[in-house]
Amino acid sequence: MLVGKTVLIGFRYQNDGEQEPEEHKQWHGVIRAVTDRGIDVRLEGTHAGESKSLPPDLRVFHEAPPGEYIDRANGDTITDPDFIAAFRVSRDQ
Secondary structure, eight states: OOTTOEEEEEEEEEETTOSSOSEEEEEEEEEEEEETTEEEEEEOGGGTTOEEEEOSOGGGEEEOOSSEEEOTTTOOEEESOSEEEEEEEEEOO
């Protein structure tokens, strides 16, 4: 289902009890493997040649509406990704 599909990945790092994120990171790429240990993504754009291992939680993957998405950190434009995966990471203060 996911292997071979493109994904836009967002990680929102937030301190417990805070409304605003402390940090937000984005990547995009092609999903290479899905196992019970994680989801392996071959990154593209600014991070081409690198890989990202995601938690094995399929609930965070949602079909992406067609269109262009811009990575605010590096200016990469991602056109019509198949999925968006958004993760919230809680940091202890």
